[in-house]
Amino acid sequence: MAIIARTGNEAMAEAMRQINPDVVAAYPITPATEVVMIFASFVADGLVSTEYIPVESEHSAMSACVGASAAGGRVMTATSSQGLALMYEILPIASALRLPIIISEVNRALSGPINIHCDHSDTMAARDFGWIQIFSEDAQEAYDNVLQCLKIAEKVKLPAMATTDGFIISHCMSKIETLEDDEVKKFVGEYSPTLPLLDIKEPKTFGLLDLQDYYFEHKMPVVEAMKEAKKVILEVGKEFGEKYGREYGFFEKYRLDDAEVAIVALGSTAGTAKVVVDDLRDKGVKAGLLKLRVFRPFPAEELAEVLAPLKAVAIMDRSDSYNTQGGPLYTEIRSALFDLAKKPKLINYIYGLGGRDIGLEEINSIYTDLASAEKLAAVNYLGVRE
Amino acid sequence: MSKKILEIRWHGRGGQGAKTAALLFGDAALSSGKNIQAFPEYGPERMGAPVASFNRLSDDPITLHCSITNPKIVVVLDPTLMGKVDVIAGLPEDGSIIVNTKETPATVRANLKLKGAKVYTIDASGISKEAIGRDIPNTPMLGALVKVSGFLDFTQMLKDTEVKLSKKFKGKPEIINGNIEAIKKAYAEVAGE
Known part of the structure; x- marks a missing residue:
């Protein structure tokens, strides 16, 4: 070593x-x-x-x-x-x-x-x-x-x-x-x-x-x-x-077990989100994170099981499918949760295209949004100028 | 922003070693047992064009992967950048800026119209020309940065740098000694207000 x-x-x-x-x-x-x-x-x-x-x-x-x-x-x-x-x-x-x-x-x-x-x-x-x-x-x-x-x-x-x-x-x-x-x-x-x-x-x-x-x-x-x-x-x-000493699964759960709201993200963004989750936890917000590691094969049943108890989940896609109904991660997770009797409200954020920076403030705003997830559009383009 | 992470921004011109300085400083901090990040800003890369690079240092693992917008310390390798690049952008009240220049900190502060924050100056180019025979300000600036940041043990950092330079410049003791002398001199001479 x-x-x-x-x-x-x-x-x-x-x-x-x-x-x-x-x-x-x-x-x-x-x-x-x-x-x-x-x-x-x-x-x-x-x-x-x-x-x-x-x-x-x-x-x-x-x-x-x-x-x-x-x-x-x-x-x-x-x-x-x-x-x-x-x-x-x-x-x-x-x-x-x-x-x-x-x-x-x-x-x-x-x-x-x-x-x-x-x-x-x-x-x-x-x-x-x-x-x-x-x-x-x-x-x-x-x-x-x-x-x-x-x-x-x-x-x-x-x-x-x-x-x-x-x-x-x-x-x-x-x-x-x-x-x-x-x-x-x-x-x-x-x-x-x-x-x-x-x-x-x-x-x-x-x-x-x-x-x-x-x-x-x-x-x-x-x-x-x-x-x-x-x-x-x-x-x-x-x-x-x-x-x-470094075990890996399909995904990493970060302060997710007792969380009420969570973000699902791939790659480096998940690391930045951990800092936001820590800050929110210090303020008493029950925030969590699921960092997805394996996209193919897609761990649908496993994701459904851990996301089911949450109130609202933001799925972060760093690419769009141009299908008018959300990015690839969002549509796959929605599909994975479709058969659940009780499921969280799922919101899609397409973000960071072409390397647009995703910082603490942006991620924090997503957790804030999740508190009133019912009012949100299904698919959102994070920080895009009009 | 986690307060336990020290964030640094380097300003230089393409070819001046701003990226190398960030890597060297990161490497030195790693040798002292710290968690580190060192990364350049990528854009059109041309000799002489303004460039920036960055460090994050912490005792704890660093999971932040966003850009650095409010660095605690700014290091300016080339004084001619001031006035052309906003080198004090995002610098907090309790931050520090270290400039490679013959000017005094008070003059630099006045030129930058900077209120708050600490201003340090060091003639890193002069030291480099004298000790190494070339204008390579990034190595002496490391010495100044170690002094200003107070983040690393200076003796340990010198030792690690010597080991690294010895590997890179085998059979060229004058380069190794010159660099070490330059770092020591900048550490001793950096002045601030």
């Missing part, structure tokens, strides 16, 4: 170094560039035995990852925003082929207008491609989540992305605790692919044309694997806690 100062990007690159994947194929993009840049220096310095493929686009990066993973390698990449968007065509192929590829993804607003700062529109647009998606509050979680994503992905044979918030976390240096190289090696174990293409004694073909007759059946294993992932995410999070 070492206590060091690292940015989110450095933390993710460090986890990748310790994993020492067989192949990394990547193309740089702000704000994830450093992950790739630092990892490339690890390769150049001989600190990893990875085959590093500097491709000409993210589409090629993910295509090379699919090829290398199908061949039987342990494969990783890093990207952000338009880079992830350029991978979209290949992402569902990775999950359909059951390839446990890992992306260190740095959340950044999708163009346009062009913007380099944080929101979750890139990751949220990739939510229906059969990838496991895990969000991180800070650099420590980014490091821990990359390690856990790899183990989860290889166990359930699905690709996974661990995400951080662009600039807010990716470029913020903070104190993190890293594991020893040997500990990481032991934690992730040796990778033994089930059906490696390079096993030339057992020749096989990948990516065949699959029409009306069987395509549907061949999608079902992804559905089943996602169900399995819910179990494995908890197992791996528990094991991580037992071994290294």
Whole structure:
């Protein structure tokens, strides 16, 4: 164990170094560039035995990852925003082929207008491609989540992305605790692919044309694997806690058990909200927070159970679905709570698009709003000027 | 705002080391067992353009991830920024501003039209030219900041910085010694009112 100062990007690159994947194929993009840049220096310095493929686009990066993973390698990449968007065509192929590829993804607003700062529109647009998606509050979680994503992905044979918030976390240096190289090696174990293409004694073909007759059946294993992932995410999070003292689940409950009002948020915003919750608790307000970590698979039953007793809940979305009925997190949580006999009033706040700062005052105003939640509109755009 | 967190804002020009200074100060505080954050403000990055960077320091874990709007301490690496950038924006009554300049604190206060807060000055550029042979004001400013903030143990901070510089500038003892001398001198000479 070492206590060091690292940015989110450095933390993710460090986890990748310790994993020492067989192949990394990547193309740089702000704000994830450093992950790739630092990892490339690890390769150049001989600190990893990875085959590093500097491709000409993210589409090629993910295509090379699919090829290398199908061949039987342990494969990783890093990207952000338009880079992830350029991978979209290949992402569902990775999950359909059951390839446990890992992306260190740095959340950044999708163009346009062009913007380099944080929101979750890139990751949220990739939510229906059969990838496991895990969000991180800070650099420590980014490091821990990359390690856990790899183990989860290889166990359930699905690709996974661990995400951080662009600039807010990716470029913020903070104190993190890293594991020893040997500990990481032991934690992730040796990778033994089930059906490696390079096993030339057992020749096989990948990516065949699959029409009306069987395509549907061949999608079902992804559905089943996602169900399995819910179990494995908890197992791996528990094991991580037992071994290294930081346990992870689907979400973190912060002063939520006796709360009357609460916020649900992803990523760095949840950290800032903790300070607001503490202040409100000092003033006698029964405020709580639920920091969602796992967005895919979606922990619907578990969320319904913990949110049910509350009076009012604000769901914070750092992206919009442009569906006229709220952001992706809000609509999924509403759906998760639909069958409950008694449920809290749910309000949606879409906030922080394109990196708009979300501070204590803004979060505090949401808790104030929740005291009279009945009067609020269902979907609100936080702090947008008229 | 949690009162237990010390927030600092650095002002400089692109290429002057405002980001590096925040990272170095954060790293030094980490070595003293503190919880830290160090982050730059990102915009168009050009040599010579005004830039800012930030630190948060605390004995307790820091979960704040928003921007810093009311820093307790402001550090100005380049005096020519004053009048062009609002360096005292959000500076509270009980805050401090440290400026790299040959001017006296009283002159700087008058130029900034600043009421309240403490004003400190130090000729960090002069010290840097003398000790290191180049105008790199960020290292001496670390010494001034340690003095003004009272947040870190100076002897420990010097020791940690020496270890870090030794790794970075192996075989260049003149750079290491020059930097250490510059930090010590700024620590001793920073003056305020």
